[in-house]
Amino acid sequence: MIELKGLTKVYGKGSKAATALSGLNLSIQKGEIFGVIGHSGAGKSTLIRCINLLERPTEGEVWVDGVELTSLSQGQLQERRRKIGMIFQHFNLLSSATVYDNIAFPLRLSGTPKAQIEQKVLGLLSLVGLEEHSRKYPAQLSGGQKQRVGVARALASDPDVLLCDEATSALDPQTTDSILRLLLDINRKFHLTIVLITHEMHVIQSICDRVAVIHGGGIVEQGEVATVFLKPQHEVTKDFIRSEHQHEGPLRVALDAVHGQYSTSVKITFLGQKTYESTLSHVVRRTGVDFAILQGTISTIKDVPYGQLLVRFEGSLEAVEATLAELTAQGLDVEVFG
Numbered sequence: 001m002i003e004l005k006g007l008t009k010v011y012g013k014g015s016k017a018a019t020a021l022s023g024l025n026l027s028i029q030k031g032e033i034f035g036v037i038g039h040s041g042a043g044k045s046t047l048i049r050c051i052n053l054l055e056r057p058t059e060g061e062v063w064v065d066g067v068e069l070t071s072l073s074q075g076q077l078q079e080r081r082r083k084i085g086m087i088f089q090h091f092n093l094l095s096s097a098t099v100y101d102n103i104a105f106p107l108r109l110s111g112t113p114k115a116q117i118e119q120k121v122l123g124l125l126s127l128v129g130l131e132e133h134s135r136k137y138p139a140q141l142s143g144g145q146k147q148r149v150g151v152a153r154a155l156a157s158d159p160d161v162l163l164c165d166e167a168t169s170a171l172d173p174q175t176t177d178s179i180l181r182l183l184l185d186i187n188r189k190f191h192l193t194i195v196l197i198t199h200e201m202h203v204i205q206s207i208c209d210r211v212a213v214i215h216g217g218g219i220v221e222q223g224e225v226a227t228v229f230l231k232p233q234h235e236v237t238k239d240f241i242r243s244e245h246q247h248e249g250p251l252r253v254a255l256d257a258v259h260g261q262y263s264t265s266v267k268i269t270f271l272g273q274k275t276y277e278s279t280l281s282h283v284v285r286r287t288g289v290d291f292a293i294l295q296g297t298i299s300t301i302k303d304v305p306y307g308q309l310l311v312r313f314e315g316s317l318e319a320v321e322a323t324l325a326e327l328t329a330q331g332l333d334v335e336v337f338g
């Protein structure tokens with residue numbers, strides 16, 4: 001659906017030149033929710049703005065639905081852009097227009113007949129839950145409601161792709177979750193391809209199918225969210241995941257504690273249905289080792305449950321080794337810490 005090939009973007013010239021993207025390649029499938037995560041200055045905004053050519057790449061190709069955008073004339077590009085909706089961190093609404101008129105704006109621009117506009121806008125107001133607010137102005141709305149207007153406006157021209165530029169960064173956690181649920185809902189309802197950029201792992205974990213980690217203008221890691229989230233390879237990815245964990249202090253103390261008999265600390269990862277099975281208790285009953293729980297999380301990645309348990313096994317060397325082998329044989333991911 002979206003193919004970025006050798007994308008390079010250099011801002012400015014000569015001694016003032018700043019390279020935001022360097023030879024970046026990325027492939028996004030139709031109908032997926034694809035997240036790009038990176039720290040400030042990594043190149044996220046530049047990347048997403050290159051997809052609809054709000055920012056023109058210095059080099060490289062931008063393919064959307066089989067068409068290479070950089071080779072189009074201004075008129076052709078304008079036409080293609082109607083199929084690529086976008087929402088923004090600060091909403092970018094027209095402050096002097098009502099909610100209704102903000103949503104109707106792209107339809108009026110393209111010369112849609114009045115009756116058709118009305119039908120479309122009323123449908124979108126209902127989709128985003130703003131029927132009661134159609135006559136209000138943006139200043140009379142909460143941040144979450146403003147973003148709902150942004151989503152409705154972006155959907156007005158029936159796009160195939162929705163680009164989300166830090167769309168929840170200005171919102172509180174509860175409102176963020178309601179906007180993420182709305183995005184997931186429209187992805188499922190309309191099979192819309194969604195590309196979002198964020199600096200929050202939580203956003204990726206909640207709704208994305210795949211994720212790419214961007215650093216220094218290039219992709220350093222990408223894959224299914226569960227794989228990248230549970231088995232991060234690159235230091236930047238590990239950093240994002242570490243920042244989600246709040247109990248590093250007590251954990252370090254527990255890991256460093258000295259114990260009399262043979263002991264080893266292990267991270268066990270459960271994914272999917274295994275999260276709720278009693279594999280661990282079955283295994284330790286058979287092998288006879290004891291264990292202490294040092295840290296534990298049960299959560300979901302999109303709607304797939306996962307669990308991560310950091311435990312210290314204690315017993316004879318043979319019994320601990322048998323425990324690790326058995327857990328692995330049962331399909332759990334086991335990583336020894338020491």
Ligand SMILES: Nc1ncnc2c1ncn2[C@@H]1O[C@H](COP(=O)(O)OP(=O)(O)OP(=O)(O)O)[C@@H](O)[C@H]1O
Nearest residue numbers: 011018019020038039040041042043044045046047
């Ligand atoms: N218009 C511009 N002129 C010059 N340099 C720019 C411009 N826009 C971005 N840059 C530079 O390009 C690099 C990437 O910026 P970009 O905004 O894409 O990163 P980002 O990951 O979106 O960061 P943030 O999360 O802080 O918005 C940065 O070093 C930035 O300073």
